[in-house]
Amino acid sequence: MTTHSGFVALAGRPNVGKSTLVNSMVGHKVAIVSDKPQTTRRAIRGVVTAPDRFQLVLTDLPGVQRPRDALTERMQHRVESELREADAALFVINGEQGVGPGDRFIAEALSGSPVPVVIAVNKVDRLDRPRTVLALNAAAELGLEDAEVFPVSARTGRGVPPLLDHLAGLLPEGPFYFPPDEVSDQPESVVLAELVREQVLNRTRQEVPHAVEVQVDEITEQDELVIVRAFLWVEAESQKGILIGARGRMIKAIGTAARRELERELGKRVHLDLSVRVRRSWRGDETLLDRLGIT
Numbered sequence: 001m002t003t004h005s006g007f008v009a010l011a012g013r014p015n016v017g018k019s020t021l022v023n024s025m026v027g028h029k030v031a032i033v034s035d036k037p038q039t040t041r042r043a044i045r046g047v048v049t050a051p052d053r054f055q056l057v058l059t060d061l062p063g064v065q066r067p068r069d070a071l072t073e074r075m076q077h078r079v080e081s082e083l084r085e086a087d088a089a090l091f092v093i094n095g096e097q098g099v100g101p102g103d104r105f106i107a108e109a110l111s112g113s114p115v116p117v118v119i120a121v122n123k124v125d126r127l128d129r130p131r132t133v134l135a136l137n138a139a140a141e142l143g144l145e146d147a148e149v150f151p152v153s154a155r156t157g158r159g160v161p162p163l164l165d166h167l168a169g170l171l172p173e174g175p176f177y178f179p180p181d182e183v184s185d186q187p188e189s190v191v192l193a194e195l196v197r198e199q200v201l202n203r204t205r206q207e208v209p210h211a212v213e214v215q216v217d218e219i220t221e222q223d224e225l226v227i228v229r230a231f232l233w234v235e236a237e238s239q240k241g242i243l244i245g246a247r248g249r250m251i252k253a254i255g256t257a258a259r260r261e262l263e264r265e266l267g268k269r270v271h272l273d274l275s276v277r278v279r280r281s282w283r284g285d286e287t288l289l290d291r292l293g294i295t
């Protein structure tokens with residue numbers, strides 16, 4: 001039997017819902033989501049397998065942005081190289097905000113790409129019919145003539161199955177790259193670290209969410225209990241103070257919520273040990289970025 005397989009890379013401004021859409025298509029939470037821009041820092045592959053038919057590997061990526069430091073430089077570089085190597089690009093637009101200069105910039109970059117481009121106009125759950133039509137028209141006028149446009153809500157799942165079918169139809173013949181039951185390529189330590197970071201993002205504002213990275217340093221299993229030790233890297237003492245909170249209330253809240261997420265992910269009881277560490281301008285520290293797997 002012939003199978004089809006390939007990579008579809010997601011492009012779009014920060015916060016448009018790329019990670020939410022990948023999770024929805026995969027049917028499993030492979031990437032964390034937040035209402036802060038620049039949530040995603042790595043290329044994360046989410047795998048959709050239809051046995052004996054196709055394997056669609058979605059590459060979730062950071063939002064397209066202007067680099068400011070070594071971290072964002074690596075993120076942007078990764079976006080460009082993944083898009084170059086993919087079999088197709090899925091360009092995600094925030095239908096609620098409409099098309100803006102950031103989207104035009106991405107459209108321009110994609111128009112020079114040799115691979116097919118598909119456009120998803122996301123967050124249509126926030127739009128009535130006339131506004132949905134306007135958003136779809138604006139997307140169709142981005143200068144990507146051959147791109148099909150799909151209205152979707154990554155949050156509710158509406159419109160996602162036809163998009164998935166269309167993407168699967170673009171895949172070339174080829175073998176499966178991942179075992180059929182695998183949903184992501186991320187190492188367990190990164191998956192767990194990201195789940196902790198998601199809880200930090202949920203509870204912090206302004207500069208703090210951008211200044212935090214989580215590193216899982218140890219995962220050990222004792223009987224039915226998994227012990228996870230993680231560092232929360234921040235850039236300044238003041239940020240450390242915020243993460244710990246008055247009488248340790250903040251770090252306790254992060255830890256409790258994160259532990260629940262880890263237990264859901266692992267299907268086991270978890271003991272989570274968090275410690276906050278200051279490393280000045282870690283976002284500019286190439287060695288630490290290497291160690292954190294942000295390449």
Ligand SMILES: Nc1nc2c(ncn2[C@@H]2O[C@H](COP(=O)(O)OP(=O)(O)OP(=O)(O)O)[C@@H](O)[C@H]2O)c(=O)[nH]1
Nearest residue numbers: 014015016017018019020034038039040063154155
């Ligand atoms: N109403 C609504 N909100 C959505 C939808 N999809 C995503 N969101 C919300 O939009 C915000 C950003 O979602 P993400 O999936 O993190 O966006 P992203 O494009 O991956 O963002 P970066 O990783 O920062 O580039 C979150 O608060 C999501 O819950 C949707 O279909 N409808």
Ligand SMILES: [Mg+2]
Nearest residue numbers: 018019039040
């Ligand atoms: Mg994301």
